[in-house]
Amino acid sequence: MPPFTRLRSESVAALGEEALIAAIRRWLGTASPPAPYGIGDDCAVLPPGRGRQLLTIDPVIYGRHFDAKADPRAVGAKLLKRNLSDLAAMGGRPVAAVVALTLDATVSLAWLQGFYRGLALTARRYGVPVVGGDVAQAEGALAASLALLGAAGPRVLRRTGARLGDAIYVTGSLGDSVRRGHHFTFAPRLAEGAWLARQPAVRAMMDVSDGLAKDLHALTPAGGEASIRAAALPRRPGASLASALGEGEDYELVFALAASADAGAFARAWRRAFPRVRLSRIGAFTAAGARPAAALRLADFRGYEHLRS
Amino acid sequence: MPPFTRLRSESVAALGEEALIAAIRRWLGTASPPAPYGIGDDCAVLPPGRGRQLLTIDPVIYGRHFDAKADPRAVGAKLLKRNLSDLAAMGGRPVAAVVALTLDATVSLAWLQGFYRGLALTARRYGVPVVGGDVAQAEGALAASLALLGAAGPRVLRRTGARLGDAIYVTGSLGDSVRRGHHFTFAPRLAEGAWLARQPAVRAMMDVSDGLAKDLHALTPAGGEASIRAAALPRRPGASLASALGEGEDYELVFALAASADAGAFARAWRRAFPRVRLSRIGAFTAAGARPAAALRLADFRGYEHLRS
Numbered sequence: 001m002p003p004f005t006r007l008r009s010e011s012v013a014a015l016g017e018e019a020l021i022a023a024i025r026r027w028l029g030t031a032s033p034p035a036p037y038g039i040g041d042d043c044a045v046l047p048p049g050r051g052r053q054l055l056t057i058d059p060v061i062y063g064r065h066f067d068a069k070a071d072p073r074a075v076g077a078k079l080l081k082r083n084l085s086d087l088a089a090m091g092g093r094p095v096a097a098v099v100a101l102t103l104d105a106t107v108s109l110a111w112l113q114g115f116y117r118g119l120a121l122t123a124r125r126y127g128v129p130v131v132g133g134d135v136a137q138a139e140g141a142l143a144a145s146l147a148l149l150g151a152a153g154p155r156v157l158r159r160t161g162a163r164l165g166d167a168i169y170v171t172g173s174l175g176d177s178v179r180r181g182h183h184f185t186f187a188p189r190l191a192e193g194a195w196l197a198r199q200p201a202v203r204a205m206m207d208v209s210d211g212l213a214k215d216l217h218a219l220t221p222a223g224g225e226a227s228i229r230a231a232a233l234p235r236r237p238g239a240s241l242a243s244a245l246g247e248g249e250d251y252e253l254v255f256a257l258a259a260s261a262d263a264g265a266f267a268r269a270w271r272r273a274f275p276r277v278r279l280s281r282i283g284a285f286t287a288a289g290a291r292p293a294a295a296l297r298l299a300d301f302r303g304y305e306h307l308r309s
Numbered sequence: 310m311p312p313f314t315r316l317r318s319e320s321v322a323a324l325g326e327e328a329l330i331a332a333i334r335r336w337l338g339t340a341s342p343p344a345p346y347g348i349g350d351d352c353a354v355l356p357p358g359r360g361r362q363l364l365t366i367d368p369v370i371y372g373r374h375f376d377a378k379a380d381p382r383a384v385g386a387k388l389l390k391r392n393l394s395d396l397a398a399m400g401g402r403p404v405a406a407v408v409a410l411t412l413d414a415t416v417s418l419a420w421l422q423g424f425y426r427g428l429a430l431t432a433r434r435y436g437v438p439v440v441g442g443d444v445a446q447a448e449g450a451l452a453a454s455l456a457l458l459g460a461a462g463p464r465v466l467r468r469t470g471a472r473l474g475d476a477i478y479v480t481g482s483l484g485d486s487v488r489r490g491h492h493f494t495f496a497p498r499l500a501e502g503a504w505l506a507r508q509p510a511v512r513a514m515m516d517v518s519d520g521l522a523k524d525l526h527a528l529t530p531a532g533g534e535a536s537i538r539a540a541a542l543p544r545r546p547g548a549s550l551a552s553a554l555g556e557g558e559d560y561e562l563v564f565a566l567a568a569s570a571d572a573g574a575f576a577r578a579w580r581r582a583f584p585r586v587r588l589s590r591i592g593a594f595t596a597a598g599a600r601p602a603a604a605l606r607l608a609d610f611r612g613y614e615h616l617r618s
Contacts, residue, residue, distance in 0.1 A: 042398040043363035054352035057407040089351040100454040145409040147456030
């Protein structure tokens with residue numbers, strides 16, 4: 001659906017700010033709780049956080065993360081799910097979200113309603129109240145940043161912590177995310193992330209958003225490199241190796257399992273917990289320079305890097 | 310300083326994402342703590358929040374909140390201070406911030422360095438660690454959204470709570486904020502906000518960001534209206550009444566004091582606590598339709614409303 005309209009009566013300019021904010025609250029519905037926890041004050045008021053907390057922020061931007069063909073409900077859902085995926089990567093669960101919307105006065109009300117309804121649906125599904133935000137006008141713009149506060153589990157899995165010899169696993173399948181619409185339809189791996197954080201043998205984790213080849217770099221211990229077997233990579237049907245390694249927007253979890261762990265028992269425990277979610281052992285962290293001949297040269301499949309032309 | 314450059318070597322495109330993020334961490338310096346609390350993972354990890362928490366988000370956008378003439382350090386400072394002002398309005402103190410940056414590949418490194426150094430200086434001054442963020446490229450854009458997590462004091466002052474008869478006060482001076490550069494140089498009223506929240510006779514509060522006439526509307530109890538005496542309005546030297554009431558970006562606090570309170574004792578306590586900060590009693594909430602003849606018709610001075618053309 002095209003986000004912009006030439007008809008003033010169908011655009012956000014027809015409402016003005018106060019009426020627009022009232023419309024947003026209506027569109028969010030039960031996804032936005034009543035005050036004091038919800039929209040309508042200078043800040044949202046939240047209950048105390050008992051354990052450690054997590055905080056992340058990610059945007060969706062017209063022309064970058066979605067285009068005029070995208071379903072606005074999918075764009076709103078993606079905004080929240082991108083952030084939920086970051087939370088999943090550390091084993092956390094969501095607490096509350098705030099959204100800063102930037103838009104041109106010609107943005108269509110129908111588009112915006114779809115966007116917030118999609119956000120609300122996803123917020124209800126994952127139990128994340130949308131407690132506040134901001135609306136600002138800017139010429140030619142249509143973008144939203146969502147900040148997500150989360151609660152950490154008893155153990156926080158970080159990107160650092162893997163050791164040489166650790167096995168590398170990835171959830172789900174990789175590649176062709178944009179062509180297949182996976183970047184809109186994915187389910188953030190919250191339950192899986194929380195479960196993995198409770199396994200002492202899992203040492204480090206992150207989500208695959210910029211492409212496995214690039215993201216793995218951040219997980220690799222000093223003096224090591226990731227040795228990945230092409231045949232072990234769980235590719236989406238029809239996805240090329242280059243897409244599976246470099247396209248990104250997979251929103252799967254990649255993690256390191258201690259070399260000393262019982263891989264068979266781990267795989268069985270996974271299948272009991274998540275019988276329908278594929279888990280693939282794709283390689284291991286080896287000493288730099290000691291990569292087996294059969295392993296991929298990941299540098300050839302560098303993931304998406306912003307700002308490079 | 311112009312934010313964009315035609316010279317690739319002087320632009321963010323010369324760095325690429327990884328080097329840019331490394332540069333941002335360098336520019337933030339001690340304002341960004343080391344992991345696990347800082348930049349570099351999927352989420353920032355924060356300590357438990359003992360009491361109630363506050364969460365807010367506000368952007369700065371090129372063409373809306375700043376232009377090519379602005380000092381980038383002032384823009385970075387303003388991004389944080391806008392959010393601090395929201396926190397001040399509820400009597401809270403800051404805990405941590407995350408920043409989502411959206412920029413064109415032609416944004417100049419010198420500008421961006423100034424922006425982050427200004428943000429870092431302000432973050433250190435107010436004790437707010439910048440613990441994470443995101444960098445995304447988008448054509449023609451330069452904007453940043455900052456989400457601020459705060460700790461509430463024992464009492465949270467909200468916009469609702471004023472009653473008919475309550476006196477209306479405002480801190481500092483109003484008007485001419487843009488011409489005077491006040492929208493960049495202001496100090497968010499954190500200490501004042503926390504103090505006011507501890508006074509039981511203060512019933513409701515907000516910050517003046519969209520213009521007093523509009524903002525007061527949100528503070529007005531049902532069935533009432535704000536009766537303001539023009540002569541009592543603390544105007545910045547040279548500021549017109551229209552600017553003081555409608556321009557906005559004042560970042561002062563406006564609040565309601567219970568009619569039963571001892572106004573003299575309150576004023577003396579204020580002067581002891583904040584001898585250098587002006588406090589003005591500007592009017593009272595009267596029953597709708599019972600506004601004294603001498604009081605201003607605020608509807609004539611509607612504050613800045615986004616999206617209206």
